[in-house]
Amino acid sequence: MAKINFGGVVEDVVTREEFPLAQAQQVLKNEVVAVLGYGVQGPGQSLNMRDNGIRVIVGQRGQTPSWDKAVKDGWVPGQTLFPLEEAASRGTIIEFLLSDAGQKEFWPKLKPHLTEGKTLFFSHGFAITYRQLTGVIPPQKIDVVLVAPKGSGLSVRRNFLEGSGINSSYAVFQDYTGKAKTKTVSLGIAMGSGYLFPTTFENEVYSDLTGERGVLMGAIAGIMEAQYNELRQHGHSPSEAFNETVEEFTQSLIKLAAEKGMDWLYANCSTTAQRGALDWKGKFRDAVAPLFSELYQRVEDGTEAKIVLERNSRPDYREKLDAELACMRNSEMWQAGDKVRDLRPENWKKEA
């Protein structure tokens, strides 16, 4: 394992140079990976593992669009594609990729198939970390492990095909066979990871839930709305308010931070901008700090998990979710954004 220094803290990182694909194949050569759920992460991970020479089968509810997609992707019903329970009984490593709410629901049916020596494999620490809520309490004579790719199912697949890969974190919750870690790392490499960062089930899910509720999705949308509304109240046009709130950020500035960090982004702006940003950065940090504390607390004590399980298992959760997304899409700010995007110079519709 490579010891890598992250800003003063040393972490153990597995790289595919030190753990090549051939080794992963060797470790997994007598295993059958049953991927349960062909939704968002299922296709990318199962296709990558199959393309890497691992024996993979897919479990999916029949007569669903996902089942048809699996057939289109070359999974053969009765040979490599089965109903969920049958796949679970045939697999030695069972990758549980149903939604968090779906995992809770299916668990009683899955449990009987987790016989001695099998591996229960997750991409997310939710079901195990909140096991008091989900009821996912694994039997003792199995391994329970996790590999969480740091990207969407689409990037998992696309990066693999381009020959680059995606980074992932990995964790072992229960090591019955004594080989859980090697198996986990092998699975990570087989699904196309470049680097594998160590974590725990708890840390994976806490950071994930905090991140998406915070800076990655919740906080960013919230502060954008707040600034947009303020600008509009002072008579700025929708296009101007949107450009100064979102467009400049996504089209230009954040790419600089991605390249070389935040100081690089700052350094590329006017001194007026730099002065103000440096002064206000601290104020914003301090203003939202209590909110982040509250958020982390609610993630840790399971309040957030409870909401997810309760709301996302209602029969009409999909329609409700769609309605809320539509509400955001139809707000003035994002409607303005739609037009602004149309008017980007590189937009091909504009060409001639």
Add this chain to the structure above:
Amino acid sequence: MTSSHPFITVDHMTVRLPNRLILEDSVWSIRSDEHWAILGPNGSGKTTLVRSLWGGVPLRSGAIHFDFLGPDSANRDIPPRDLIGVVSLEMHQRLMEQEELKEEFRAYAGEKGEGTTAQEVIVSGILAHRPLTSGDESRVFQVAELLEMAPLLPRSMASLSTGEARKVLIARALMKSPRLLILDEPFEGLDHGARAALGRSIHQLMTGSLRVLLVAHRLEEILPSITHVLLVKDGRVFRQGTKEEILTSQNLSQLYGCPLLLGKNNGSYNLSYGAANDKKINLPAGCREMLTSGSEALIAMKDTTVKYGDLVVIDRLNWTMQQGENWAILGPNGAGKSTLVKLILGENLQAYANPITLFGKRRGSGETIWEIKKRIGVVSADLQLKYRKKMSAREVIASGFYDSIGLYRVPTREQNETVERWVDLLDIHDLVQEPYPQLSFGQKRMILLARAMVKSPEVLIVDEPCHGLDVANRRRVLKILERIGRTETNLLYITDRPDEILGCITHVMRLQKGKAIQQGRKAEVVPRDGNPT
């Protein structure tokens, strides 16, 4: 003609590209009774020249006068985009990329919904400039009738053949009733039938008041109604004038830098190669001459079927390619040629659902796609579409060692030397330093051929390798393939042109609607005259 007057005047124009100036001090005048064709080698500046006409590239100096706006127009020097229609390979490529992306999002984000329809694409030609009006809908049908493509309107873009999609783009350009229609290589990638149909449609358009500007690669694409020709060479306007005056063997030989003979038949042209005096091709070491033909089956397919719902793309195909055989796969657009290639490369996932054996190993029996890719080189439109990375052309070639899109490892010195040998052989020194995305369509093809060959693959799949290549490069590529076909690398050559089947090809399969309608030794399938039996 009495009604002839200036239409567009290019007045001492110089164009600025990101890293250099091009077409310096160009002068050109198009009159209202003329239809022009533009010819020139790959990367000479043809596309840049036509882009300048609609304002797609910035002028460094000089001007373009759009005389057709009238002498009193105050905006005579500003490209009137709503009056100029453009169809280009780039545009076609981008549209297909967008559709592919949408399809991927649908697949990986659980989104539902259909892809964009032909009609939506056609209407988007208007939406770029103004909101739709009631007249636009009848215009859609009018345009579709004119191009003989009305049945395509409700279909999704993803389901159209290349030729059909090309017509959709032309219809889109016509929606705004343009005065000038720029067709940048409209015939590229189309099969014989589609080329003829498109030629008829373009000819029909030329009879009206619309002026057409046609960028072409093959002389037979210069339609009889073209009146004038402009030649571009090395980033400069090389010759211009009437068709009769410009299209001579001498001019064209100078243009492409190799001896060429121009033939004329019933108003259409063709080009043949003159006496060959180019240097002997020495393949890099590693491409050993093949001494004996082996008996190992490289590729074997049994009852192979690819289908999407009810749509059958490959229909119970039985086919074996043995070591020592070079195959040509012949067939029109939509025959299943590219699907066949994707099955071999493992890019079509239904390979796992079929009894396919590659290099003696049944697919899905524990091999990795990387082990397969290592033994197969590929040049195809599909790869070119997917290869969009900001990197140098030399790095693109080196990525062939790892079968990656993008270069994620540092090549060894030996590998770099192999790259250089292929650069020499393909005569692409000028290209390899350039940023790959800035190369022209045909130049990228040359780079991808080098990328496919650096690893001396056991099988080289070339899917329409000459698409987008100028006459000189086409000749060069065909000669090199001819040589490669006599080495340990076995060729799988995909084409819709029986006249481009190489001498080294030993076997031919004709595909139609996913079925092998004929396969066997070349002499049996394609008699000497080159036409299929």
